[in-house]
Amino acid sequence: MQPSCSKSAPRRRFGEFLNVSKGLLRWSLLAGLAVLIGITAGLVVLHPASVQIQSGTLLRQPRPIADFSLANSDGKPYTKADLAGHWTVIYVGYTHCPDVCPTTLAQLKAVEKGLGVDAARLRFVFLSIDPERDTPEALGQYTHYFSPDFLAVTGPNAQLDALGANLGFVYEKVPGQTPQTYLMDHSSALILIDPQARLAGYLTPPFKTESLIGDLKQLVENLT
Amino acid sequence: MLACASIGRAAADCTGLRIEQAWIPQAPPVAAVLGGYASLFNDGGTALHIDAVDGADFGGVEMHQMSMEGGMMQMRPLPGLDLPPRGSLVLAEGGKHLMLMNPKHPFKAGDATALRFHCGRQSTLATFTVRAPAP
Structure with missing residues (x-):
């Protein structure tokens, strides 16, 4: 039967708690701030710059790729080591392709031109998945018509298959009207490789020259 | 009489076909x-x-359909091209097109070549001009 007591006691305890916690509060604020700074720093380290691209997708975490052994049109081997130190855009196709392949290569030439000085910070690679007809030499002549700076690369099917599994591209031979005029189905996306030779993402059709230029500029200028 | 008619048809253009x-x-x-x-x-x-x-000027010509299926570029030969009465059809990049195989000489922008479109016993000649694709 002492209502005043039952009320005053909690009030006092609450007051004591406040007094005691002034120091604690300061510490917890500081600790909270430290945690926030830590999280932010962590995010910045994991995502050095927030890069949004218009014409495709960047992986949240670039994916390492296994070594491979292909042939450059200049007769030299083309391996994973050739991907390091710069951005790479890989276009998968073949030269016996009358429609989309030359159109895309001509577009990539326009993109290379539009990139200006930034073009020196990335390599364009035309990767032929038709080694039966695309000898490195013929592939080189075809590709360099579009730009002398484009790399022309192909290799044995086993190597192309393994690289495809790593980079997420597929291809398939389709019979044509004669044995010589077979066709190749192939993945249409442009594959992005970062300067650490990791799979970084894809640019997907329909390709728009201006968007490709904008996206690639962002990548080479912000993520090195 | 029949022979005359078929010779006449062989030389004739595809009735109504206009190629631009x-x-x-x-x-x-x-x-x-x-x-x-x-x-x-x-x-x-x-x-x-x-x-x-x-x-x-070519070893062969095929009619093709380009399509995109699940991120895959696909090219398929077509048995022919159909034009309904008063209809039209566009052969364009990324769609139906001709594949001109084994050119007998290199072509540069401005060159022209004649292609013959056959519809049964009739055929129509069209002049194709080489030009740079739009960027």
Whole structure:
């Protein structure tokens, strides 16, 4: 039967708690701030710059790729080591392709031109998945018509298959009207490789020259 | 009389077929295949079926359909091209097009070549001009 007591006691305890916690509060604020700074720093380290691209997708975490052994049109081997130190855009196709392949290569030439000085910070690679007809030499002549700076690369099917599994591209031979005029189905996306030779993402059709230029500029200028 | 009629038909154009804006995208001199694009119109009142295309400058010509299926570029030969009465058909980049195989000499922008479109016993000749594709 002492209502005043039952009320005053909690009030006092609450007051004591406040007094005691002034120091604690300061510490917890500081600790909270430290945690926030830590999280932010962590995010910045994991995502050095927030890069949004218009014409495709960047992986949240670039994916390492296994070594491979292909042939450059200049007769030299083309391996994973050739991907390091710069951005790479890989276009998968073949030269016996009358429609989309030359159109895309001509577009990539326009993109290379539009990139200006930034073009020196990335390599364009035309990767032929038709080694039966695309000898490195013929592939080189075809590709360099579009730009002398484009790399022309192909290799044995086993190597192309393994690289495809790593980079997420597929291809398939389709019979044509004669044995010589077979066709190749192939993945249409442009594959992005970062300067650490990791799979970084894809640019997907329909390709728009201006968007490709904008996206690639962002990548080479912000993520090195 | 019948023989006369068939000889006459062999020399005749495909009834109602009009071919415009016929062009070939400029390709590397070493290219083993070139594309062929055009706008086809059937000005006549009966359906037209183009069953073959050929040209003296090429080893062969196929009609193709380009399509994108699940991120895959696919090219498929077509048995022919159909134009309904008073209808039209566009052969264009990324769609139906001609595959001009084994060119007998390299082509550069400004060059022209004749291709013959066959519809049964009739055929129509069209001049294709080589030009640089739009960027």
